[in-house]
Amino acid sequence: MAIMGREYHHAHHFPSARAEADAAKLGMWTFLATEVLMFSGLFMAYTAYRSTHAEMFKAAHQLLDWRLGGLNTLVLILSSLTMALGVRSAQQNKREQSAFYLVVTLLCAGAFLVVKYFEYTHKIHLGLLPGGYYTYNGPEFAGIDSPHIFFGIYFLLTGLHGFHVLFGMIAITWILLRTTRGDFSSKYYTPVELVGLYWHLVDLIWIYLFPLLYLVG
Amino acid sequence: MTQANATHSSNHGDGHGDEPHVLPMQVYLGVWAALVFLTIVTVAVSRFDFGSANTFVALLVATIKGALVVLYFMHLRYDNKLYLIILLASLLFVSIFFTPTLIDLHTRDALDPIKGRTMYKLSTSKAKSQDAAPAPAAH
Incomplete structure (x- = not known):
């Protein structure tokens, strides 16, 4: 304990540190459930429009670069691994190792947003924008009905997901600072674990977004 | 008896005991x-x-x-399996959200073939209005 700095004491209204950790995790999973429900609204919009405009989705998705989407999938999967290893190191009292894994996770998250930036600027340049901002008039969409709807859904889904990545980076930075300060040990690493759960959910949502947006069959 | 059960169950079940x-x-x-x-x-x-x-x-x-x-x-x-139940419950509610919505969407034209179709076939009017050339009766 001495190496890890301060000793952690659970709040007095909990019977034990474990009860406190369980309560915190229960709250986090409940929050993650609301996240699933929030995203489901956009997934519903996707499903509804794809079921009525199948040909349009097929034509419109070809303007997305599946290689960039695939690259971002691999980047997020790697970041999920390093996040899980960061939690594992915290469980084992390995503070420096945990900080290292958290830094790698942050770098992956940053790389994801950089790739996303290039994708967005390309689409903004072409005018492949949601709703009334849509100006693209390329030959791909000859006889295709309402391709602007696909890009509306694309920007809302990836945009909401992108904000989650951004917020995840803030949360991981907070955890990283607290790790280097010596707040966590094998006795108390709940915040690391909870931020990990959040980060894996962000990865999980992208796992569905990749085939649904970039690889429409 | 109850005491013994309580201590027993607190040491097993959900991997988050005193030791991680x-x-x-x-x-x-x-x-x-x-x-x-x-x-x-x-x-x-x-x-x-x-x-x-x-x-x-x-x-x-x-x-x-x-x-x-x-x-x-x-x-x-x-x-703890409670967390799994929470996750599965969220997916259950997503399916409750999706199923009636899709049934509604795809049975509208059974009730009213003309209005039902226009409700989700957004028609080309929206996309056409984005174009520079005003071609009102293209399709």
């Missing part, structure tokens, strides 16, 4: 390798034409990947 439940490194690396492999599978199956099952196959691969993330990275395989 640490998974071996190989589990994490193995799951990661499986996720990378399944990402390649995701791209590969999209090149294949399974006909109307295309979306189903894509979602199946994504769900296998998702299950790996949830069970191992998020520890649900070893953790």
Whole structure:
């Protein structure tokens, strides 16, 4: 304990540190459930429009670069691994190792947003924008009905997901600072674990977004 | 009796006892390798034409990947099953959201063939109005 700095004491209204950790995790999973429900609204919009405009989705998705989407999938999967290893190191009292894994996770998250930036600027340049901002008039969409709807859904889904990545980076930075300060040990690493759960959910949502947006069959 | 049961159940069940439940490194690396492999599978199956099952196959691969993330990275395989129930409950409510919405959407023209169709066939008017050339009666 001495190496890890301060000793952690659970709040007095909990019977034990474990009860406190369980309560915190229960709250986090409940929050993650609301996240699933929030995203489901956009997934519903996707499903509804794809079921009525199948040909349009097929034509419109070809303007997305599946290689960039695939690259971002691999980047997020790697970041999920390093996040899980960061939690594992915290469980084992390995503070420096945990900080290292958290830094790698942050770098992956940053790389994801950089790739996303290039994708967005390309689409903004072409005018492949949601709703009334849509100006693209390329030959791909000859006889295709309402391709602007696909890009509306694309920007809302990836945009909401992108904000989650951004917020995840803030949360991981907070955890990283607290790790280097010596707040966590094998006795108390709940915040690391909870931020990990959040980060894996962000990865999980992208796992569905990749085939649904970039690889429409 | 109750006391004995209480202490017993607090030591077992959900891996988060007094000592953290640490998974071996190989589990994490193995799951990661499986996720990378399944990402390649995701791209590969999209090149294949399974006909109307295309979306189903894509979602199946994504769900296998998702299950790996949830069970191992998020520890649900070893953790308190209450968390798994919360996650599954959210998916149950998503299905309650999706099912009636889709049934409604695709049975509207059975009630009113003309109005039902215009409700979701957005028509080309919106897209056409974005174009510079005003061609009102193109289609």
